[in-house]
Amino acid sequence: LLSGGPVAIGSGAGVIDFINEQLKDIPYIIIEKENIFSCLKPITNLLLNYDKYRVNLIEKINDLKLEPPKYFPFEQIYKKPGNFNQYTVKILEDIYNNLENIQKKNNSIFLKMINLSSKYKLVHRVLTLIKKVRDKSHKDLFRKIVFLRMFLQKNYLAKTIYHILRTKGFIKKIKTVHNLSEYNINCIKEKLSKYFSISDFYNYCRINNWKEIARLARYLENSLISLVYDLRIIRLLGHDKFNRLDLVILELKKHGFNKEAEVALAMYGKEIDNEAECLDLLNNEYKDHLKPNININNDYIIFNDSRKKNHYRVSIIVSLYNAADKLPLFLSSIEQQTLFQKEELELIFVETASPLNDYEVFKSFKKASDIPMVYAKISKRETIQSAWNRGISLSRGEYLSFLGVDEMIFPETLEILAKELDNYSDIDWVQANSIVTEVDEYGTWKKDIMTYDRTGYKQELVYLDTCYLSWVGALYRKNIHDRFGYYDPTFRAAGDTEFKNRILPYIKTKHIPKTLGIFLNYPDGQTTCSPLAEIEDLRAWYLHRTLAGVEYAFSNYNLEDLENLFMKSLNYRKSFVEHISTDID
Structure with missing residues (x-):
């Protein structure tokens, strides 16, 4: 500001009090915290009249006749050495360098876990499997050297091992959660919470996890949650494998989802032409909305x-x-x-x-x-x-x-x-x-x-x-x-x-x-x-x-x-x- 540069300052900045007390009449723009758009008009005017604004600003600064303190001239600001403790600075630098080295080490630790022999074993197993099922007419497409290059370049190996390790952790966790007590309401809530966490983190055995979530939510009389997970199961499988559709439809109607109940029956109901029923629903919805009933007159x-x-x-x-x-x-x-x-x-x-x-x-x-x-x-x-x-x-x-x-x-x-x-x-x-x-x-x-x-x-x-x-x-x-x-x-x-x-x-x-x-x-x-x-x-x-x-x-x-x-x-x-x-x- 004192160099003659127009500025806009947030209303929460402490420097505003200093400017108002010590640098009266110096023009600047305030960005109001409660209404940031109030500054757009003065900023627009500034930009449209920039040279005139800056000349006025410099005149106001010169009128103040500011002088640097005699004991600390401005030209010495960037030459004056700091008075901070150099020993402390050195310690902080060492700490930072150590943290940086640890970070670099952690970034590569996963690849170091996989030794060369395990790489070749895994690749060999994959190649053997492909060899058994491949079409003889496409031998050139599956040449080992081509596949191996593709396999390593696209990082399939690291991803495969990563998911193998995740699966191992999942099996251990799911057993632990499955064995949790359901002795009282608090125990059931805790168990349900654990299943939610597993379901969010892992994509394995989703159907079984969702069945448990639906069951526990129903115990807690949270029928909306149980309804959601029953629907997820039917949706993912594409059919009503566990014969839950009748209950789902009843619960949908209970919560006022009558149209959703009709859709669920059309999509997954047995002994009906699902495709024809769904197409009728879609066409009828389209036709029904062509003439909306909207009362805009007297209410x-x-x-x-x-x-x-x-x-x-x-x-x-x-x-x-x-x-x-x-x-x-x-x-x-x-x-x-x-x-x-x-x-x-x-x-x-x-x-x-x-x-x-x-x-x-x-x-x-x-x-x-x-x-x-x-x-x-x-x-x-x-x-x-x-x-x-x-x-x-x-x-x-x-x-x-x-x-x-x-x-x-x-x-x-x-x-x-x-x-x-x-x-x-x-x-x-x-x-x-x-x-x-x-x-x-x-x-x-x-x-x-x-x-x-x-x-x-x-x-x-x-x-x-x-x-x-x-x-x-x-x-x-x-x-x-x-x-x-x-x-x-x-x-x-x-x-x-x-x-x-x-x-x-x-x-x-x-x-x-x-x-x-x-x-x-x-x-x-x-x-x-x-x-x-x-x-x-x-x-x-x-x-x-x-x-x-x-x-x-x-x-x-x-x-x-x-x-x-x-x-x-x-x-x-x-x-x-x-x-x-x-x-x-």
Whole structure:
């Protein structure tokens, strides 16, 4: 700052007090912790008028007539030796070097465990096995030298031995857990916890582990957990081997999953044509949603509409519930959208009986904002898909964006995406990359966690990883709903997945190779990995992965393209990881 460089400083920095006390009138920008977007306007003005700002800053600094202390001139700062204890420095250096050597040693310890003879023994066993089963007409393909080179280059040896060692540990652990007492409730809880840990860490003997988890959860009267694991067993096996389906269907209905019960029976019921039943369900779901029953007339207890136009380029739809704490930051971020500055953006809130003062926060912001906004509140709790349907009906935009208050987009995001839809009339949905960021309770950045990197996007990949097509950093045409219906309001957790699978065969999507969306991972953030979501996935996701689902999605596909997709399912990258995944199960 004193060198004449414009600065922006976080409001929590202690140096602010020093500047205000000792360097009065020196201009600088404060980044408010409670509203980081408040600094964007002064920073923008600074950049647009940089030379003028810097001249003014230097004049203010010169007016202070600062002088370095006589006893410690500035030119000696970098020449003055430190007065710290050199012995302590040496000790710390030795400790660091030792730690570094230990780290290097640990990185190679696994390979040192495997001596050369064990390598050759294992390779010899594999080659012998292949020799017994190989086709004589393909001798050249299996020449020992070629296979050995491939075997070692791809690190198969280390991976194989690693899994052998893991298996040994698994057998010991599973015996220990199996022998744990079930004398009382606390013992059963402890045993169930151990099975959960084993199930999360190992992929061996999953069926037996899941059977034990389902049994113990049922003892503890946690029927949702037992239901989830019974369904997992049936799903993985592909049929009702242990005759649990009747009980599963009863428990599904008991918890209000009537449609999931119907799907489970169609997928795994005996003595019925499963493929025909599943295809009927898929086709009926498609037809039923073409004429949604949405009551938007008389049931709003609050309806605040500040729009002045009948048409907007983009509508942002937001479902609100317990959002008061995060709403100010969200609203400030939307205010930075370039489409808002061009008066081409509207913002629609649908509050579903939030117990917090969401509406008061909205009104406070609205007093100082020109964003065209609608605030609609209903008196009862509804699903997010139901709230989205209301927002769609209230919207006047040509293109739709859906966000939560813990999700953000960069200022130019909607303009970039809308331009793509403008330029390509055959594209229905555009999707950019997005990043997941850990923030504090104020929404202030702490660290980046992961990226949804959709590089290499093809529409068919959505059938392998549903996250390849999302809502954050995305935009789609409103007329999708005129053509294919609205969201299914009966879903409580997996309605977005069902919607994509339902309409995907009939629309065209495109990837934009830019990072334009942000997920804010607040301390109180909740995961969607719940029993509720997994049970609903039965009809939102797994029904679409049956033979009937294949026919529903790919009946108009070229056979060669379809074969390529099935091959891809054995070896592909999910959007949120770097490693290769497989759907071999």
